[in-house]
Amino acid sequence: MATKYDNAIGSEIINQFGGKPELLVQVLHAFVKRYGFIHKEAIRQIADELNISRADVHGVVSFYHDFRTTKPGRHIVKICQAEACQAMGSRSLTAHAEKRLEVALHETTEDGGISLEPVFCLGNCACSPAVMIDEKVYGRVDPDKLDVLIDMCRD
Numbered sequence: 001m002a003t004k005y006d007n008a009i010g011s012e013i014i015n016q017f018g019g020k021p022e023l024l025v026q027v028l029h030a031f032v033k034r035y036g037f038i039h040k041e042a043i044r045q046i047a048d049e050l051n052i053s054r055a056d057v058h059g060v061v062s063f064y065h066d067f068r069t070t071k072p073g074r075h076i077v078k079i080c081q082a083e084a085c086q087a088m089g090s091r092s093l094t095a096h097a098e099k100r101l102e103v104a105l106h107e108t109t110e111d112g113g114i115s116l117e118p119v120f121c122l123g124n125c126a127c128s129p130a131v132m133i134d135e136k137v138y139g140r141v142d143p144d145k146l147d148v149l150i151d152m153c154r155d
Contacts, residue, residue, distance in 0.1 A: 005042060007041070010041075010042055010049075011049065013027065014027055014049045016030065020050070024050060024056075024057065024060055025060060025064070027050070028046070028057075028061060028064075028067055031046075036071060036072055037067075037068045037071055038061050039069075043069075065118070065120070070108070071112075072115045073109060073115035074114070074153075075114045075133060076114075076117060076134060077101075077114055077116050077133050077150065077153070078119035078122075078131065078133070079093055079116070079118060079119065079131050080118075080119055080120070080122050080124070080131070082121040084125035084128045085129040087128070088129045089129050090129035090130075092143075093129050093142070093146060094118070096143040097146060097150075098116065100147065101116055101150065103116050105118050106118075114153055119132060124137050129141055131146065133149055
């Protein structure tokens with residue numbers, strides 16, 4: 001995953017989708033796949049090449065939780081914040097994770113190892129509270145289990 005932004009690669013990504021503004025979400029997903037996040041330079045280039053405003057691009061980036069404008073940690077820990085998980089303790093689990101990692105939601109640990117993010121339903125309601133770490137879902141996560149999962153990320 002490249003992290004330095006390259007306008008030529010940006011144009012290639014945009015052209016994969018025919019430069020169609022109605023495919024903005026798909027374009028953004030391709031940028032995230034390539035770079036891990038949406039560079040500020042990419043927002044400008046996407047707007048220019050799709051002939052839409054930067055505000056439109058920024059609005060989509062800020063609306064969808066899968067898009068970010070900062071480099072993520074090597075591991076991403078997502079804690080479900082939907083109603084079923086809240087009823088089963090996800091708020092206290094989130095507070096535990098924030099304390100343990102010394103970051104708030106939407107932040108990355110100082111060493112760049114772990115980003116902590118909210119997610120709104122992992123489809124694992126019967127086993128709530130649910131957590132996703134690097135695309136793998138875990139159910140019935142309590143603080144002790146979360147600590148073990150976080151320790152696995154640090155090995």
